Amino acid sequence: MSNPSILSKAGVLLALSTGLTCLPASADDLANFKASFAEKGIAKLDRLEQSELQKICSTYATKPLPAKVRAKLEKAEMAAVKHPADGNYLGDWREGEKIAQNGRGLQFSDDAKTVNGGNCYACHQITKSEIAYGNIGPSLAEYGKLRGGPTEAIVRYTWSKLYSSHAVNACSVMPRYGAAGILSEQQMKDVMALLLDPQSPVNQ
Numbered sequence: 239m240s241n242p243s244i245l246s247k248a249g250v251l252l253a254l255s256t257g258l259t260c261l262p263a264s265a266d267d268l269a270n271f272k273a274s275f276a277e278k279g280i281a282k283l284d285r286l287e288q289s290e291l292q293k294i295c296s297t298y299a300t301k302p303l304p305a306k307v308r309a310k311l312e313k314a315e316m317a318a319v320k321h322p323a324d325g326n327y328l329g330d331w332r333e334g335e336k337i338a339q340n341g342r343g344l345q346f347s348d349d350a351k352t353v354n355g356g357n358c359y360a361c362h363q364i365t366k367s368e369i370a371y372g373n374i375g376p377s378l379a380e381y382g383k384l385r386g387g388p389t390e391a392i393v394r395y396t397w398s399k400l401y402s403s404h405a406v407n408a409c410s411v412m413p414r415y416g417a418a419g420i421l422s423e424q425q426m427k428d429v430m431a432l433l434l435d436p437q438s439p440v441n442q
Contacts (some may be wrong), residue, residue: 251325254295256371264295266309271279272286276431276438277347279345279346279348279349279397279424280344280345280346280348280349280350281344281345281346287336290422291311291314291315291404291408294311295408295409298409303332303408303409306409308408308409309410310408310414311404312404312407313416314406315402315404315405315408316398316402316405318400318402318405318417319392319397319401319405319416319417320401320416321394321397321400321421322427326427327388327393327397327427327430327434327441328393328427328430328431328434328435329427329428329429329430329431330428331397331428331431331432331435331437331439331440332380333425333431333439334428334429334431334432334433335364335365335420335439336355336403336429337355337356337358337415337428337429337432338353338355338356338357338358338360338364338424338429338432339357339359339368340353340354340355340356340357340358341357341360342355343355344420345360347372349439354420354421355412356420356421356425356427356429358378358413359371359372359373360372360374361373361374361376361412362376362377362378363378363379364378364432364433364440365379365439365440366379366439366442368437374411375395378440379431379440380440380441381396381440381441382435382436382440382441383431383436383440383441384432387436388434388436388440392434393430393434396430396433396434397426397430399412400415400416400426400430401414401415401416401417401426401430402414402416402417415429415442
């Protein structure tokens, strides 16, 4: 594995950035893997470094994560979730749709001034009118409608999931939009509105 293919690199980079990783078993393999990458633009090599949670998830990548370990990880992540100081969780669903469609940001071809998108459609069906979407994650069509609207419990759960997916699923591959600083608080509010506002096309 001293010269991983581009496809292998892309897959591991995605895993590293989202939390579920299955890295080479030996220290030499890992060192060779890291040596095959080079910094470019805003994409720095620190992206190859795992958090403690990611290291644990890597350890259990090919076997079940023990319930006690999962509970401990999720409890710690949930405690670190930052809820809106003003108590307002829902922004503008129209802006949320733009964020969900936008895949720019944090790439080597971007610069520090590039506004990050959520790229949500890469993994989810969201609005029924959009025909191009991925299926790595579940469909979010009628997300709020199916859950009885923006109740306090659903609002807090959804915010926690967006802020840090590990808070509700320890080894989730979903990006940690808030905890990793991918989206701003206002952007998260707008995505929340896309999912939960009764007027959003998601809930029609």
